[in-house]
Amino acid sequence: xxxxxxxxxxxxxxxxxxxxxxxxxxxxxxxxxxxxxxxxxxxxxxxxxxxxxxxxxxxxxxxxxxxxxxxxxxxxxxxxxxxxxxxxxxxxxxxxxxxxxxxxxxxxxxxxxxxxxxxxxxxxxxxxxxxxxxxxxxxxxxxxxxxxxxxxxxxxxxxxxxxxxxxxxxxxxxxxxxxxxxxxxxxxxxxxxxxxxxxxxxxxxxxxxxxxxxxxxxxxxxxxxxxxxxxxxxxxxxxxxxxxxxxxxxxxxxxxxxxxxxxxxxxxxxxxxxxxxxxxxxxxxxxxxxxxxxxxxxxxxxxxxxxxxxxxxxxxxxxxxxxxxxxxxxxxxxxxxxxxxxxxxxxxxxxxxxxxxxxxxxxxxxxxxxxxxxxxxxxxxxxxxxxxxxxxxxxxxxxxxxxxxxxxxxxxxxxxxxxxxxxxxxxxxxxxxxxxxxxxxxxxxxxxxxxxxxxxxxxxxxxxxxxxxxxxxxxxxxxxxxxxxxxxxxxxxxxxxxxxxxxxxxxxxxxxxxxxxxxxxxxxxxxxxxxxxxxxxxxxxxxxxxxxxxxxxxxxxxxxxxxxxxxxxxxxxxxxxxxxxxxxxxxxxxxxxxxxxxxxxxxxxxxxxxxxxxxxxxxxxxxxxxxxxxxxxxxxxxxxxxxxxxxxxxxxxxxxxxxxxxxxxxxxxxxxxxxxxxxxxxxxxxxxxxxxxxxxxxxxxxxxxxxxxxxxxxxxxxxxxxxxxxxxxxxxxxxxxxxxxxxxxxxxxxxxxxxxxxxxxxxxxxxxxxxxxxxxxxxxxxxxxxxxxxxxxxxxxxxxxxxxxxxxxxxxxxxxxxxxxxxxxxxxxxxxxxxxxxxxxxxxxxxxxxxxxxxxxxxxxxxxxxxxxxxxxxxxxxxxxxxxxxxxxxxxxxxxxxxxxxxxxxxxxxxxxxxxxxxxxxxxxxxxxxxxxxxxxxxxxxxxxxxxxxxxxxxxxxx
Numbered sequence: 001x002x003x004x005x006x007x008x009x010x011x012x013x014x015x016x017x018x019x020x021x022x023x024x025x026x027x028x029x030x031x032x033x034x035x036x037x038x039x040x041x042x043x044x045x046x047x048x049x050x051x052x053x054x055x056x057x058x059x060x061x062x063x064x065x066x067x068x069x070x071x072x073x074x075x076x077x078x079x080x081x082x083x084x085x086x087x088x089x090x091x092x093x094x095x096x097x098x099x100x101x102x103x104x105x106x107x108x109x110x111x112x113x114x115x116x117x118x119x120x121x122x123x124x125x126x127x128x129x130x131x132x133x134x135x136x137x138x139x140x141x142x143x144x145x146x147x148x149x150x151x152x153x154x155x156x157x158x159x160x161x162x163x164x165x166x167x168x169x170x171x172x173x174x175x176x177x178x179x180x181x182x183x184x185x186x187x188x189x190x191x192x193x194x195x196x197x198x199x200x201x202x203x204x205x206x207x208x209x210x211x212x213x214x215x216x217x218x219x220x221x222x223x224x225x226x227x228x229x230x231x232x233x234x235x236x237x238x239x240x241x242x243x244x245x246x247x248x249x250x251x252x253x254x255x256x257x258x259x260x261x262x263x264x265x266x267x268x269x270x271x272x273x274x275x276x277x278x279x280x281x282x283x284x285x286x287x288x289x290x291x292x293x294x295x296x297x298x299x300x301x302x303x304x305x306x307x308x309x310x311x312x313x314x315x316x317x318x319x320x321x322x323x324x325x326x327x328x329x330x331x332x333x334x335x336x337x338x339x340x341x342x343x344x345x346x347x348x349x350x351x352x353x354x355x356x357x358x359x360x361x362x363x364x365x366x367x368x369x370x371x372x373x374x375x376x377x378x379x380x381x382x383x384x385x386x387x388x389x390x391x392x393x394x395x396x397x398x399x400x401x402x403x404x405x406x407x408x409x410x411x412x413x414x415x416x417x418x419x420x421x422x423x424x425x426x427x428x429x430x431x432x433x434x435x436x437x438x439x440x441x442x443x444x445x446x447x448x449x450x451x452x453x454x455x456x457x458x459x460x461x462x463x464x465x466x467x468x469x470x471x472x473x474x475x476x477x478x479x480x481x482x483x484x485x486x487x488x489x490x491x492x493x494x495x496x497x498x499x500x501x502x503x504x505x506x507x508x509x510x511x512x513x514x515x516x517x518x519x520x521x522x523x524x525x526x527x528x529x530x531x532x533x534x535x536x537x538x539x540x541x542x543x544x545x546x547x548x549x550x551x552x553x554x555x556x557x558x559x560x561x562x563x564x565x566x567x568x569x570x571x572x573x574x575x576x577x578x579x580x581x582x583x584x585x586x587x588x589x590x591x592x593x594x595x596x597x598x599x600x601x602x603x604x605x606x607x608x609x610x611x612x613x614x615x616x617x618x619x620x621x622x623x624x625x626x627x628x629x630x631x632x633x634x635x636x637x638x639x640x641x642x643x644x645x646x647x648x649x650x651x652x653x654x655x656x657x658x659x660x661x662x663x664x665x666x667x668x669x670x671x672x673x674x675x676x677x678x679x680x681x682x683x684x685x686x687x688x689x690x691x692x693x694x695x696x697x698x699x700x701x702x703x704x705x706x707x708x709x710x711x712x713x714x715x716x717x718x719x720x721x722x723x724x725x726x727x728x729x730x731x732x733x734x735x736x737x738x739x740x741x742x743x744x745x746x747x748x749x750x751x752x753x754x755x756x757x758x759x760x761x762x763x764x765x766x767x768x769x770x771x772x773x774x775x776x777x778x779x780x781x782x783x784x785x786x787x788x789x790x791x792x793x794x795x796x797x798x799x800x801x802x803x804x805x806x807x808x809x810x811x812x813x814x815x816x817x818x819x820x821x822x823x824x825x826x827x828x829x830x831x832x833x834x835x836x837x838x839x840x841x842x843x844x845x846x847x848x849x850x851x852x853x854x855x856x857x858x859x860x861x862x863x864x865x866x867x868x869x870x871x872x873x874x875x876x877x878x879x880x881x882x883x884x885x886x887x888x889x890x891x892x893x894x895x896x897x898x899x900x901x902x903x904x905x906x907x908x909x910x911x912x913x914x915x916x917x918x919x920x921x922x923x924x925x926x927x928x929x930x931x932x933x934x935x936x937x938x939x940x941x942x943x944x945x946x947x948x949x950x951x952x953x954x955x956x957x958x959x
Contacts, residue, residue: 030293034231034553038280042224043205043243044327047355048281050245051201051329063181063200067097072163077101077148079165083111083182085204093206099175099184101152101167104145104377107175107186109196111244111361113206121207124226127238128494129560133360134569137323140576141607145380173367186316188367192251193309193316196365201247201353204361210240231551236492236558238566245355246363248318250309254348255730255740257310258317258639259284259328261302261604261616263294266631266728266743268307271297271329281327281355286572286603288546288553291620291652294628301544301617302604303572304639308374309350313735315371319378320354321362323573323605329353357557358569371638371731372723378640379722383610385642387719389596390850391461392613393711394423394821395701396674397685398463401430404444405451408462411685412455416819418687420698421705423820425455426463426539426674435503436476437466438529448531459822461535463600467542468511468578471503478523482507487516489567492558499547499555508545508555511577512570513562517584524585534590537598538582540612543575544603575603583611595851600672604641613643613672621650621681626663627759631743633670637724638731643715645672654682657693658761658798664697665801666757668704669746671715671725696799702817703801707748709812709829709845714749716846716862725749733771738789742769751843752809752834753779756794756802766802767791775903775939777834779803782902782939805902808836810843810865810872815898825850828897829951833867835903841867844877847951849887858884861891861952872899872957874949894951899944901959908942908959909933916947919954927957 038044054061064086071082078100085093094114101107112133115121119131151171155164163177174187183197196202210226225241227234250256255267259282270277278296284303292300305320307328320326334348354363364381366374397415402408408425415422433439440448452462470479470488482488483496489508491497496507509516522528524538547554557568567574579601586597599612608614616632619625629646636644648667649655655663664686667673677684686697704711714725724731726746729739745756745768754776756766770776773788785792785804794802805811811832818824833841848860858881863874878884913926927947933940942959949955 030289030291030298035287035289035298036230036552038327040230041325041327042228043241043357044281044355046205046224046241047201047203047243047245047353048329050203051199051247051353054200061200063183063197063202065095065182065197065202066180067177067182069179074154074163074165077150077152077167079163079177082114085206093204095204099165099177100146101149101165101175102145103147103149104380105168105173105367106145106377106381107167107365108146109184109361109363109365111204113204113360115207121239122209124210124238124240125236125492127236127492127558128564129238129558129566130564131239133242134323134358134565135360136563136565137321137359137362137573140573140580141321141605142381143383143607143610145377168367186365186367188369193314193367194318194365195249195251197247198249199247199351201245203243203245205241205243207239207242233551233556235551235556238492238558242358243355244322244359244361245353246361248352248354250316250350250352252347253309253311253316253350254332255310256307256330256350256352258304258307258635260304260635260639260641261300261632262298263292263296263300263616263628263632265295265741266634267741268330269297270332272331281329281353283325283327284572285325285552286544286554286575286605288542288544289617291618294624301602302575302608302614304604304606304636304641306378306606306639307352308371308638310371310730310734310740312737313369315368315374315734317366317368317374317378319364319366319381319606320356321364321606322356322359323570324357324359324568325571326354326356328355358566371734372721375638375640375722375724382607382640384720384722385609385640385715385718386611387596387716387855388613388643389598390708390712390821391423391459392598393671393708393715394673395421395704396424396426396463396672397422398426398428398674398676399681399683400428400677400679402427403430405447408451409454412458412460414685414687416458418694418698419817420686420701421817421819421821422460422701423822424461424463424537426676428465428679429502431464434471436471436473436478438478438523440531449533452533452535456533456535458819460820461537461598463537463539463598465539465541466582467502467540468509468545469499469501469503469506469542470509472498472505472507473503479507481519482509485515485519487513487519489555490560492556492560494560497555497559500549501542501547509578510561511581512565516562517581520581521585521588524582524589526590534593534595538586539600540575540578540582541602543578543601545574573605575601576605576608579604579608579611594853596853606640609641609643613645614641615644615672615674616646618651619647621653621655621659623659623759623761625650626659626666627744629666629670630746630757630759634724634726634728634743634746637671637726638728640722642718642725643671645670645674647674647676649675649677649684651676652678652681655684657689660684660689661693661696661700661798662758664700666759668700668801669726669748669755669757673704692799699799700801705817705821705824706813706815707811708821708824709814709847710748710751710753712850713812713844713846714751717749723749729769729771736771736789739769739771745769751811752806753811754804754806758796758801764795764797766794766796768794768802768804772806774836775807775834776804777807777902777939779805782934782941783937784903784939805832805834807834807903808841809834810841810867812843812845821850826894828895830898830900831865831872831896833872833899833901835867835901845951847891854883854887857881859887861888863951867901870959872959874953874955876954888952891952892950895948896951897946897948899947899957900941901944902941903939904931904942904959911942911959914944914947915958916949917956917958918949929959
């Protein structure tokens with residue numbers, strides 16, 4: 001949701017201003033003055049200047065950091081030692097180093113500061129802030145994968161001045177630690193893939209007391225060391241300057257991906273200027289950015305400091321575990337080969353510079369070698385994405401705001417009248433009583449239970465907004481308890497922080513405090529959140545946190561959280577702490593009624609994928625913003641948070657019918673599929689759109705529902721191995737260099753479905769790039785496309801989204817239209833088979849009850865379908881548990897009602913039946929087969945009708 005002035009009178013005035021603005025201009029621009037540039041951010045400016053100085057000196061530059069050889073100790077997979085920083089005045093600063101080599105093949109590098117570990121510093125202004133460098137980010141983020149390697153060994157052949165460690169699978173990884181100046185090279189199979197401090201930009205701004213000097217007594221510019229003013233707020237900086245920075249080089253890699261959230265291309269741009277490049281570094285500082293701009297390194301609502309570097313058949317990456325404001329410079333340098341060297345090619349190195357305001361250096365290095373390997377190893381550390389309830393991957397209908405409970409029931413009825421499926425309707429801010437969360441407006445929502453019960457008749461759900469800012473008001477039980485229990489964020493003086501957000505004067509729950517989690521859970525219980533039922537779920541918005549009168553639209557950095565950590569230390573992980581509390585609260589709503597929570601978040605950090613979905617925030621109803629959603633969603637997927645989406649239709653302004661229908665055709669390929677709109681926009685529920693666009697939108701939504709079995713299987717796959725749900729071209733074909741930068745088409749998991757949505761106005765075809773030489777078939781009419789490494793023109797009239805199916809796949813579908821996904825539970829399946837060059841195909845299906853955690857005890861079906869030698873078979877790939885037999889019994893009546901096989905042998909024209917052999921059946925049976933011949937250019941296909949084999953059973957169909 002966008003920000004505005006919160007008092008009702010001012011909200012009405014702002015709405016009028018916005019409405020007038022929409023009449024005179026197509027869009028409003030982001031207010032750059034509200035957000036810092038690197039030049040306005042003292043620590044970023046200082047570290048960029050440090051890098052400039054190193055670059056200017058060239059070969060004369062030497063990093064002032066050395067690893068003391070006498071301090072080096074290696075035991076049980078961990079290298080420890082002391083880095084010594086020598087200052088311009090010859091002071092020696094001790095920086096403890098640990099390098100842990102993990103069983104997963106990752107390496108973890110941590111650099112801290114000795115004086116601050118001992119608490120041997122003095123705080124300014126009498127501040128009670130914690131003296132240490134923040135070291136608790138992992139408490140919120142890391143859930144596993146830290147087992148230290150038992151096989152990592154010191155290489156006895158290390159040269160003088162170097163310490164080498166062999167580690168990783170079969171000892172194929174090597175870390176070469178250089179003592180002076182300090183640096184580390186990471187090798188795989190004898191080649192260097194990642195270099196730390198190769199450019200000498202390591203910089204730890206150590207603690208030092210403030211000394212009053214005359215202007216000419218210091219060569220350094222100290223203007224931003226001790227205090228800094230921005231947005232009308234002065235940051236007191238009680239610990240002085242304390243940034244950490246490090247350069248990370250990827251030699252031989254010309255593409256880097258990740259570090260969401262930015263409205264930018266999938267392949268990240270350079271950030272030191274030049275044609276097509278950015279002038280500023282990419283910024284990670286979760287912020288409420290009003291009407292954000294595209295093709296920009298500006299910060300947005302979330303931050304995942306995971307970067308992948310990719311080249312032909314090799315992917316590596318780093319994860320920068322720091323929750324403070326972070327900037328990342330990217331520079332690429334290409335070296336041309338010696339013209340006399342036969343067969344030599346130019347080589348591009350990507351050089352990155354990571355800069356964080358506070359905390360310690362804590363990064364993980366991943367050596368791949370595949371994108372899947374990065375996803376799995378990162379997922380082991382931060383957790384795989386949740387397996388959501390089935391309803392959560394259906395269609396969500398939202399706007400700011402549905403104005404009454406009768407309005408909600410009317411919208412619900414209209415979807416049924418026009419036979420458009422949906423699963424969830426949402427309530428934004430205005431459902432509350434005077435913007436007090438956990439309440440209902442008594443005039444507009446007098447019967448919330450009746451509203452939810454009506455939705456429950458068709459197994460639909462309600463999601464309501466609950467934000468972390470609490471209205472500062474007398475006789476409001478949440479505000480009174482927040483204050484009396486001392487659970488609010490404090491200002492620098494130790495008093496409850498008061499800021500401005502939707503309710504006006506507000507306080508913020510401090511979810512770094514364990515006691516706040518327990519209290520937050522009580523608020524969500526049915527007896528406390530009166531009027532809520534079991535089909536109500538939660539939307540945590542504005543959790544960056546958004547503060548309308550704060551610097552960078554958020555809290556002052558010298559605010560204090562539990563443990564006396566400053567807000568500067570924890571900012572980017574702040575939203576995750578709220579999500580964790582909400583997730584726990586949803587599990588504890590009522591004893592004995594445990595369902596998987598559903599939470600949507602705007603702000604996020606690494607680890608949020610375990611408990612929530614995300615969306616890209618307040619976008620605009622423009623074609624450019626539609627196009628930008630694809631790289632944004634894809635980037636989140638490869639950064640370990642695949643349950644991602646964007647506001648379908650655009651949050652701001654009014655899309656025309658063509659844009660809206662094309663947006664739905666795109667939105668059905670977001671893992672999180674929700675329409676949403678600003679309070680000042682026209683109502684645009686699908687049934688309100690005139691024909692033929694109403695039908696185009698309805699067809700798109702029905703297609704999403706038809707493919708829900710494939711989507712749910714993809715979500716399950718992501719939940720056990722970390723792979724993206726929708727995948728970019730490079731991820732699927734890591735050897736094809738032509739596809740590395742493509743970010744306007746996607747694959748749905750491992751289904752073979754290749755989609756290129758239309759995101760340009762007045763466009764009626766799509767050029768789809770195909771990497772491999774398999775046949776691809778049009779999803780709707782089986783037109784054949786084949787040819788590796790080139791683009792193929794696919795018709796895309798207004799009613800159609802271009803979808804191809806790669807040969808070699810078996811896709812599960814449900815073809816009977818229903819009003820919601822819950823009503824599809826007992827429907828039969830259709831299997832669509834496309835054969836590869838060897839006349840074979842494979843696919844999987846995962847099914848469970850879609851609600852509970854019983855799947856953890858075996859209550860699920862997981863099948864692999866194989867087609868080989870003219871036989872289609874189903875085999876069990878699940879692991880039995882105590883609830884397996886009971887669940888299979890409930891699913892005994894769910895069958896396969898149809899099999900569609902594309903491009904069969906011509907001799908099958910004479911076939912009329914197939915043989916069906918189901919495990920446990922006494923005799924084989926037959927099912928009818930119909931052959932459909934098509935004109936040239938379109939593949940023929942056969943349909944097997946009613947084989948009636950159980951979806952949870954082992955069986956064979958012999959053609």
